[in-house]
Amino acid sequence: MRAKRTTLVHLIYFSRLNLSADATSRTQQIGEITRQAQKKNEFAVITSFLIIEQNFAAQIIEGERASVSDTFARISNDSRHRDVQIVEWREIVKREFVNSFTTGIRTPTNDGLFQKASLLPMFQRGTPKAGAIHALAVTLQAESMTKQGIDHLFV
Numbered sequence: 001m002r003a004k005r006t007t008l009v010h011l012i013y014f015s016r017l018n019l020s021a022d023a024t025s026r027t028q029q030i031g032e033i034t035r036q037a038q039k040k041n042e043f044a045v046i047t048s049f050l051i052i053e054q055n056f057a058a059q060i061i062e063g064e065r066a067s068v069s070d071t072f073a074r075i076s077n078d079s080r081h082r083d084v085q086i087v088e089w090r091e092i093v094k095r096e097f098v099n100s101f102t103t104g105i106r107t108p109t110n111d112g113l114f115q116k117a118s119l120l121p122m123f124q125r126g127t128p129k130a131g132a133i134h135a136l137a138v139t140l141q142a143e144s145m146t147k148q149g150i151d152h153l154f155v
């Protein structure tokens with residue numbers, strides 16, 4: 001008999017970033033978060049996608065239930081952001097993100113995708129929809145994979 005797979009869940013939260021207003025320091029701070037998160041997530045077999053939109057962050061974290069719970073406990077205690085609120089936390093059948101930690105930031109190339117997702121007014125009202133965050137993250141990942149020429153591996 002095949003062993004039962006452990007329970008996979010995804011957690012989506014959003015928060016307000018406490019990052020520097022200066023672009024260079026901000027990039028450095030995001031780089032620092034990325035280094036820490038990549039290392040920890042690889043170890044915990046977490047896959048995730050972080051969207052940054054102005055001073056808001058929204059992240060989808062996927063993995064085994066206990067790993068997601070431990071990771072979120074650390075994240076929600078981090079003073080580099082505040083007002084961390086869970087949008088959705090549920091079981092999933094399979095993972096949708098391929099990397100331990102990827103960040104999607106608005107650039108001239110993907111501006112249209114951010115525009116269409118229209119997350120900013122939802123963040124400002126404090127009621128972002130899980131589906132909208134998820135859809136933008138999946139689209140940004142697909143765009144990045146197409147650019148790298150590896151999209152055919154993940155259909």
Ligand SMILES: Cc1cc2nc3c(=O)[nH]c(=O)nc-3n(C[C@H](O)[C@H](O)[C@H](O)COP(=O)(O)O)c2cc1C
Binds near residue numbers: 038059061071
């Ligand atoms: C917006 C944001 C997203 C983060 N995402 C992750 C993550 O996916 N995984 C992770 O381990 N840490 C993440 N971190 C960093 C954690 O909050 C924490 O600093 C890091 O895991 C180190 O924890 P420790 O100092 O308790 O060892 C994130 C931090 C911020 C501000």
